[in-house]
Amino acid sequence: MGVFAGIDLGSTSTKAVIINEANQVVGARIISSGRDYRKSAEAVLSSALEQAGSAQDDLHNIITTGYGRFISGLEGKAMTEITCCAVGAHFFHPEVRVVIDVGGQDCKAIKIDASGRVVNFSLNDKCAAGTGRFLERIAASLDLDLDEMGKISVEADTKLPISNTCTVFAETEVISRISNGEPLEGIVRGLHYALASRIYTLIVRLKIEKSILMCGGGAKNIGLVHEIEQLIGESITLPSNLDPRLIPAVGAALRAREGAA
């Protein structure tokens, strides 16, 4: 049976998803991007094909997406992750109207209609602490991983205000508060709230409409998800049975299948 691939070349990780003619996901891999996009693209594709039990010859079409989509060295068209995210989200959750993708490098909010078509999108402003990098940096300086950060955040009773205009300043603020003996939980929750309020401004631009799905690395952070839910006053759908980072790659694979027809 023929298969189709979607490759998402992001700043932090490169993802591949393989689907078959029955639109089933038969292979999915995530690897670190490194500096050589071509190498990562090749590696993640062959790893995903192996998982799918397919050979290179079975692969009928590829679509690449993400920032590295033009330099994968693979044969196939490139599509933006905005479209691919929409397609992927709609595939699993056709009731979704707003998709929030919180990645390492950027953050996007995408409005889709009932048929999964993109009707509007907004990306994070320049000079904004509105990306996954914000939390990653500070987690590193606190010697915590993101999962731990998320857990601490949801269990915190209070949140301390942390600047959300600049990652570097926020880091300084965190260090200063810790040295003043302020509670870590409050700081961590404050950080999640700061990032959530930046993301919230993107969603608000699109006009909130149920239901809302979150994907990307940020979706794995329960602290962040919780703070965004509090701000929008609605619960957020998370991709079921799939690493949330794979949504755009799924969308790309689906488009690859359509393109091959």
Place this chain on the structure above:
Amino acid sequence: MSGIEQITRIARDIEGYLKAVRKKSGKRMIGVMHPVVPQEIIYAAGLHPIRLFPLIREPITLAQSHLHTYTSSIFRAIWDQTLKGVYSFLDGVVLPESCETVTFFARGWQWHRPGDFVTAIAGSRFKKTENAIDFFAKEIRSLSLAMDEFSGTKTSNGKFQEAVQVFNRNRELLRMVYELRKNDIPPLSGSETFDLCMASFVMDKEENNRLLDQIIGELNARKKGTKPKARLMVSGPCLVDRSFFEAVESSGAMIVADDTNTGSRSFWHTVVENGEPFASLARSYSTVPCPFTTSAEDRLRYISNMAKDFKVDGIIFSVEKWCESEKMDFPYLQKEIATRLGLPVTLVETEYLGDLAPIRTRVEGLVESISK
């Protein structure tokens, strides 16, 4: 409770205070932006004018859908809080022709909140000719007609004169407070002055006058503190955060003077009494030294006089990150202040809920260089 305690309490919860006042007096409240709007007109029509500022400390969220990031964070915060219903006690707003963000409000506010009463007033900008003053006077008359229509009254000349007297007295009292800051050991700090001004900008003026009178007496009787490490002046647009003043004064210096919209610019002029009210107001309000109506040269004069009178050791230009009119004047002002006054100058950028650590560093650097 002393007068100082009363005014501080108001300043610390302006939202709560105004809600209570609105409920008690029933007088409709009209918000104004900037010190260039002749509030006497609003007062004379039986309404309660208040200066609009962000009243709660909360990240800007809703406003970001309408106003992009490269606009003053103070105005974005005001808009954010308007959308969030923070100004539930407000019945309308008067917007001056100032910068484009405020001009946007003239349309944007009506667009998003069509039920609100919104009116705008142009001014003479940089021109101080008779022609320009005459135009400004006509604009003030138009504002008066709008206020009358809104309030359902017809304001008499007597009411105008009374309003001018009340506001003149108010400005005089605030200047008297400032006069005390010329002392070697000022009886109140910059942060206390901030509280006093911010409360005064929203209180009923007659009540405010009584309180200020009382406060001046209290300040004269206050036990002397210690001489500040350095006497500083701040120059900038709307400084709305007490923590900014506290951060500056944590260096051991004291802010003894200012050139800000939330300080002296609001009350450094006096309206001629018993004259034709619109022309008198126009003439006086055209001297308010906001950068959007004033040339850099005239601003230099204002700043220099204040720096000399208040024996200032250094000047901190505290400019909102996206305030272009203040930033445009800065290169000229910095150079001239250095050469003509020989005063050290530093520039700090402020942002709504912005981080104060960089500001502290710069101010401490300035104070150390002064105290050496």
Place this chain on the structure above:
Amino acid sequence: MPDDKRRLESTKAVSTALRQYYKDIWTNRPLAWSVVSPNPLNDICQALGIQVAYPENYACVCAAQHLSEKYCTIAEANDYKPELCSYIRNNFGYLLANDKEAPLGGMPEPDLITVVSNACLNYLKWFDSLRLYFNKPIVVVNTPHQMNEKKTPDYYIDYVRREIEEAIGQLEKISGNKATEAKLKEVSRCSREQTKYWMGLLELNKAVPAPLNFPDLANLIFVPTSLSGTQLGVNLLKQSYEEIRERVNQKIGAIAKERHRLLLLNIPPWYRLGLSGEFAERGCVFPFGDYTRYVWCTQDIDDSDPIEHFARKALGFGHGGYGSTCAETLYSAIEGRLAEDIREYKIDGAVAQINKSCKVMSTGVLDLAAVIREKFGLPVVVLDADQADERFYSDAEVKLRLDAFFEMLGEG
């Protein structure tokens, strides 16, 4: 660029005029540095034999030649902060750089400064700073923004008339010439005719396929902004108008295969004009934009009384001087000019920009984009860039947004 072969022939004459203009500013005295806006002082200077130069336009030239980055950096090193409009930083950076090899020969120091306040607050602050920098006289005409009613009150017009009369007095003193009725009538006639041709050629662009695309319009902008009040300007616009009309008759479009007609909102990044080629490749043409249709030459004003003509011209900035262009465009989006134009130009999408430098064109653009999407059901992409500061432009970011937009148009 695929539409290179379809560039207007008449823009060659405009380019020639531009090169001559950059020579004239070095030879003709007295020289005024002025603002473009719809600025009647430029017409009046023409009547008084005062040569005018435009730092704004020069900033566009520097940006197109990728020099504004250098000038902006120099300006910032001299305390002109990055948040200031990039035209201002380019200007001061150029002055401080003292470049012997500046583009088109550079701009000589002025003898006087002239400014009207209609376009933006920065105009006043910037040109007042230039006055202090050069220690030269300044002539200011204040044109207040009417922010309340739709109709400009008579006393606004009276005020601006007197402002202009005062300004004429000042300019006569500086130039040593008299602004006779005949001279003023001549320049106001030229001003009016240029406006009619500009409005006319934009009207012609309602045709399908659109005969004129942004690169040519950008070229033509030089005429109403830098040759205001001149017969040369009238002739150049007339020539272009006639060429465009002929294209309409022959159904010649500005791009090879027109499939989408897009509205352009805001001042484009002058260092990336080649972007229009990427749009053209995907069948997208820009028949008009707010910058080209709602800023200059927006209304035909009677010129029988030159002072009245000039006053109304100055007050007629944007949609009639009511406020910032963007806020007014927003207001006219439901009913009024923009709604009418979207229908008549058969617009099926919009490219909007948050232009860091220009609050006049950007404040409210998010609301405007929302209205275009919701009321007209059109796809809108919002870019984040700057008109002249190339450092504030990210090719990757713009490409991502544009690619997504093309995918929404079905051109992906």
